[in-house]
Amino acid sequence: MITPALEEKLAKYIKGCDCELYDIVMLKEFNQDILRIYITSKEGITLDKCQEVSNLISPLLDVEVPIASKYILEVSSPGIERVLKKPSHFALSLGERVEVKMMDKTILEGVLQECDDEGFVIDSQKIPYSQTKKVKTIFQW
Structure with missing residues (x-):
């Protein structure tokens, strides 16, 4: 659902917050679509940093995400135990x-x-x- 071009835009926006885009996952929990954006930083990820990134990328996603249904945007650290894909x-x-x-x-x-x-x-x-x-x-x- 997230095109490579949109992923590249998101990475640039996130880099502007001194973070790196780690991964993008679309999933369904309790019948609700969730767009989860994982970010990393050498300084670590705080709740304030997640909120900053969320506020920055939310308008872009409102315009460019081709998701027909309502979804929840979550910005998070990939965690201490994380899946390695790339x-x-x-x-x-x-x-x-x-x-x-x-x-x-x-x-x-x-x-x-x-x-x-x-x-x-x-x-x-x-x-x-x-x-x-x-x-x-x-x-x-």
Whole structure:
């Protein structure tokens, strides 16, 4: 639903608030459509920062989002345990512990050491993105 051109505009707006666009997710919770925008920043994400970004991008979304139904806009941090989908997500998570669910249902766990456009390395094992089903950071208390 969000076009690449709109995603690029959103990224520019968000960058103006000293943040980076992490991800955009459209989901349904309790029969309500939710457009969730995840943002990151080296300084961390506060509720005030989420509100600032929401106030900035809301008028743009009112005009440009091709969603027929009413929706709720949520701006949030991706959280301490977050799904890694894009090479940029992996780059932001270097040095963190990750759980990898492979296409063959194997589950691996280790420290994310390197990444590039083709795949990533955990505990000296190179894993192509194409062989993974889901990768997420994990936090150990």
